[in-house]
Amino acid sequence: MDGQLVSLKTQDDDLWATAKGWLEHGIELATHTHSHQNLLDASLKAEDYQREIGGSAQVIFDHAEQAVTTLVLPYGNGLGPDGALIAPIVETCRANGIGMVVGVAGGARR
Secondary structure, eight states: OTTOOOOOOTTOHHHHHHHHHHGGGTOOOOBOOSSOOOTTOTTOOHHHHIIIIIIHHHHHHHHHOOOOOEEEOGGGOOBOTTSSBOHHHHHHHHHTTOOEEEOOTTOOOO
8 A cells, every 4th residue: 555554444345355355465454443542541431442442353354354363552552550451451352352452652642
């Protein structure tokens, strides 16, 4: 895609076909959430985490037929004050078969 960021929506059939083709070359499609929500937002409820993480993973599975196993954290954050991933992220990832969570130090904050 000429080095450009690819953001797939459910209606982008041609891009989904391209992304599905990447799987043949060993490229993994990971989730970065449904709407790039800051997952440390204290107002989030369990259903919000499910929509953001599980819902996004389901869209990828529905269109690319690949189970998602990695979450790349929006804003690079997901750690609580104790330095561990907060429980709702861990619980939602486990419930959706996501075994790896990646954050980027110094990610942009909202």
